[in-house]
Amino acid sequence: xxxxxxxxxxxxxxxxxxxxxxxxxxxxxxxxxxxxxxxxxxxxxxxxxxxxxxxxxxxxxxxxxxxxxxxxxxxxxxxxxxxxxxxxxxxxxxxxxxxxxxxxxxxxxxxxxxxxxxxxxxxxxxxxxxxxxxxxxxxxxxxxxxxxxxxxxxxxxxxxxxxxxxxxxxxxxxxxxxxxxxxxxxxxxxxxxxxxxxxxxxxxxxxxxxxxxxxxxxxxxxxxxxxxxxxxxxxxxxxxxxxxxx
Amino acid sequence: xxxxxxxxxxxxxxxxxxxxxxxxxxxxxxxxxxxxxxxxxxxxxxxxxxxxxxxxxxxxxxxxxxxxxxxxxxxx
Numbered sequence: 001x002x003x004x005x006x007x008x009x010x011x012x013x014x015x016x017x018x019x020x021x022x023x024x025x026x027x028x029x030x031x032x033x034x035x036x037x038x039x040x041x042x043x044x045x046x047x048x049x050x051x052x053x054x055x056x057x058x059x060x061x062x063x064x065x066x067x068x069x070x071x072x073x074x075x076x077x078x079x080x081x082x083x084x085x086x087x088x089x090x091x092x093x094x095x096x097x098x099x100x101x102x103x104x105x106x107x108x109x110x111x112x113x114x115x116x117x118x119x120x121x122x123x124x125x126x127x128x129x130x131x132x133x134x135x136x137x138x139x140x141x142x143x144x145x146x147x148x149x150x151x152x153x154x155x156x157x158x159x160x161x162x163x164x165x166x167x168x169x170x171x172x173x174x175x176x177x178x179x180x181x182x183x184x185x186x187x188x189x190x191x192x193x194x195x196x197x198x199x200x201x202x203x204x205x206x207x208x209x210x211x212x213x214x215x216x217x218x219x220x221x222x223x224x225x226x227x228x229x230x231x232x233x234x235x236x237x238x239x240x241x242x243x244x245x246x
Numbered sequence: 247x248x249x250x251x252x253x254x255x256x257x258x259x260x261x262x263x264x265x266x267x268x269x270x271x272x273x274x275x276x277x278x279x280x281x282x283x284x285x286x287x288x289x290x291x292x293x294x295x296x297x298x299x300x301x302x303x304x305x306x307x308x309x310x311x312x313x314x315x316x317x318x319x320x321x322x
Contacts, residue, residue, distance in 0.1 A: 005320045182306065189309030192316070227302040 003196055007126040008117045010106070020119055021126035024101075028092050028123065058083055064230065069237045078236050081140055085133070086229035089124070093191055093221030096122025097214060102195060124191030124224070127184060134183035137232045138176060145239030153239065179235065183228065190224045257319045264311020271304035 007019035039051045047055055061083045065075045095101075105118035123129040145153040159169040194217045202210045279297040283290045 003316075003320060005316060185310055185313055186302075186306040189306070189313045193309065193312050196316075223298065223302050227299065230299060 002115050003199070005192070007121060007128070010117060010119060019126065020105075020117075020121040021123045021129055024095065024120050025092070025123045025129060027120075028088065028095055031095070032087065032091060057087070061086055061229065065233050068230075068233050069240075074237070074240065077144070078233060082229045082233050082236075085137065085232055086225050089133070089187070089228055090222060090225035092123040092129075093225060094218065096120075096124070096191065096195065097217055097221070102199065122191055122195060124187050124221075125195050127188045130184040130187040130191075131180070133187070133228070134180045137183060137228070138180050138235070141232070141235045141239045142176075144236050148240040149242060152242070183231070187224055187228060190220055194220055253318060253322065257315045260315040260318060261312055264314070265308050268304050268308035268311075271307070272301050275300050275304060 007021040009017040009019050010023065011018040035050065035054075039054060042048075043051065058079070062075060062079055065078050065082055066072070069075055069078065101120045101122060102118045104120065105116045107114055108117055109115070142153075145156075157169045157173045159165040198210055198213055198217065201213050275297060279293050282293050286293075
């Protein structure tokens with residue numbers, strides 16, 4: 001049984017290689033865009049079923065953000081980014097549970113042994129995707145901080161009031177990069193380990209033994225999307241409050 | 247000890263020892279949450295959602311250890 005940490009390439013167009021996770025990311029984008037266009041085409045005051053589901057999701061996320069920032073205006077500002085992270089990550093995680101993912105592929109020989117290159121793989125199991133999401137999140141936190149505090153935002157990192165405050169500023173700078181690593185590895189580890197777990201369990205007892213683990217993967221996919229969104233909210237909130245009151 | 251066997255031992259130890267801290271953390275989290283719910287059953291939904299969120303963070307450390315174990319096994 002062959003487990004590959006890196007996403008496998010399926011097509012190479014000149015110098016650019018298309019991996020199976022890129023393909024699934026495009027599928028997720030297509031699905032979400034299709035749903036979005038379908039809802040916003042006939043948006044009604046008394047919503048139909050699909051619009052109702054997404055209104056419920058958005059109101060739930062708005063409630064979660066409101067619990068962190070008690071300010072309605074800030075909640076409105078943060079809602080698009082945080083809801084996008086949540087909806088994209090939960091769709092990307094759950095779409096990886098559809099049968100056919102990591103099993104339908106093309107057989108190639110690699111180092112003398114026959115290896116299956118799957119056509120579909122959950123995007124969260126590729127460190128590139130999770131690293132990109134993490135960088136977008138932390139970059140957005142910086143941008144929101146600068147937008148609401150001006151250049152005083154950098155007083156968090158370059159604090160010359162005294163030696164201890166200067167040291168704390170350095171720790172804050174390092175901690176921003178640590179947040180990027182932690183975001184990306186948390187999502188990557190959970191989804192990749194889940195996919196490997198399903199593959200290993202299905203290797204021993206196909207179909208039957210995998211059922212409770214599918215339940216676990218559904219739960220883990222939801223929790224990881226929620227944690228990503230909530231952490232982004234908390235960091236956005238901490239970046240937009242002024243630090244004068246200590 | 248051949249490099250191959252050292253690799254296997256390293257993989258097993260990485261995830262074995264790395265899972266110890268997070269397991270303890272999650273256990274403590276759950277026990278404090280149970281105490282809090284026992285003292286104030288009305289606040290159970292709030293405590294529950296805060297508990298799940300904090301557990302995801304504790305679990306992340308175990309995930310880091312798992313990633314290192316996978317890297318040792320599959321790449322090194």
